[in-house]
Amino acid sequence: MTKPRVGVVGTGWWAGTAHLPALAAHPGADLTAICEPKADRAREVAARFGVRHVFVDLADLLAAEVVDGLVIATPHTTHHALARAALEAGVHVLVEKPLTTSAAEAFDLVDLAESRGLQLTVGYTYHHTPAAAFVRDAVREEIGDLVCVAAQFNSATQTLFGGGDDPGEPDVPHPMTYADPARSGGGQGHTQVTHLMGAVIWTTGREVEEVFCYQDDRGLPVDLVDVMAFRFAGGGLGTVTSTGTAVDGQPPRHRIHYDGTRGTVFHDLATGAATLVRAGGQRVECPPPSEGPAYPVGAPVRAFAELLAGRGTNRAPGDLAAATVAFLDAAYRSAASGRAERVPHRGDANH
Incomplete structure (x- = not known):
């Protein structure tokens, strides 16, 4: 297919400000359908982006056979059921991160996509930058045996995770989507640490064997501060620190060493820059992008369309995203148990 038909499930903040505008403007994609249970919102968004087919139920969209691929941009805990339905209908899927909120559900989607010969990809925006490609090559080819990874991500999510009434404006984040564990599955871990570990696992191509995690909710309904120590399968150690307590004027710290x-290798995700330092002190720089943002919000869906058209590769494949979910699954269990927890792997007999 030269111009795949793509639909979007969910028309909230991220779909409305990232996925839908990017698809509507991309000459290599035909934005054909929207699925949104709030009928008035669905019609308004369809009119804004010139979408022909509007549905309030995914089953009706799939039965109409009007899409080749679907973007799932709904609350975290709904991802598995929606993506599974699409894959069972023979439709390629991009799922917004995290892929799911449990390892078993993530592995199930990967297995299903592979069995049907379908593409499964995840909305990890940082993967679609020049710095990410530079870092991946440098880590795999330049620095020898991986010894240690240190990752940090701060953000201002405290108000978002605090809950409260959702605003009337749909194109801004809705606190209850993130503060309700029944919808989000968790806080800083599923929303922000997923960026870091998604990048680490994609860069290294390595799964994690075991993780110990401390979490602090600071009185909120979900975790706000996460500190994790982990061990890679095959050797190498790592740490992750992430807090949602950033204040106005505080510079972002989204980085991995x-x-x-x-x-x-030093990777500054916030600026889109990276540096390789070889033995002897020789430095190789990947500067911040001279054009375009360091965080290209429309890149995942454009890449999805190109993938379906046969013009691109899967920059955020489901199997590596599932390994990230498995890491977080074990981290949340560790925070609850107070001990290190084994990270499940897709090859396990009872995944």
């Missing part, structure tokens, strides 16, 4: 036996 990879230390190897022959060098180090």
Whole structure:
């Protein structure tokens, strides 16, 4: 297919400000359908972006056979059921991160997509930057054996995770989508740590064997501060720190350091820059992008359309996203149990 037909399930903040505008403007995609249970919202969004087919139920959309691919941009805990229905109908799927909120559900989607010969990809925006490609090559080819990874992500999510009444404006984040564990599955971990570990696992191509996690909700209904220590399968250690307590004027800290036996890589996700330091001190720089944002919000759906058209590769494949979910699954269990927890792997007999 040269111009795949793509639909979007969910028309909330992120779909309305990232996915839908990018698809509508992309010459390589035909934005054909919207699925949104709030009929008035669905019609308004369809009119705004020139979408022909409007549905309030996913089953009706799938039965109409008007899409080749679907973007799932709904609350975290709904991802599995919606993505599974699409895959069972023979439709390729991009799921907004996190892929799911449990390892078993994530592995189920990967298995199903592979069995049907379908593409499953995840909305990890940082993967679609020049710095991400530079870092991946440097970590895999330049720094020798991976010894240690240190990752940090701060953000101002405290108000969002505090809950309260949702605003009337749909194109802004709705606190109850994130503050209600029944919808979000968790707080800083599923919303922000997923960025870091999604990048680490995609960059290294390595799964994590075991993780110990401390969490602090600071009186909120979901975790706000996460500190994790982990061990890679096959050797190498890592740490993750993430807090949602950033204040106005505080510079973002979204960064990952990879230390190897022959060098180090510094990845600044916030600026889109990276540096390789080889043994002996030689530095190789990947500067921030000269054009376009460091966080290209429309890139995942454009890449999804190109993937379906046969013009691109899967930059955020389901199997690596599932390994990220498995890491978070074990981290949340560790925070509850007070001990290190084994990270489930897709090859386990009872995943």
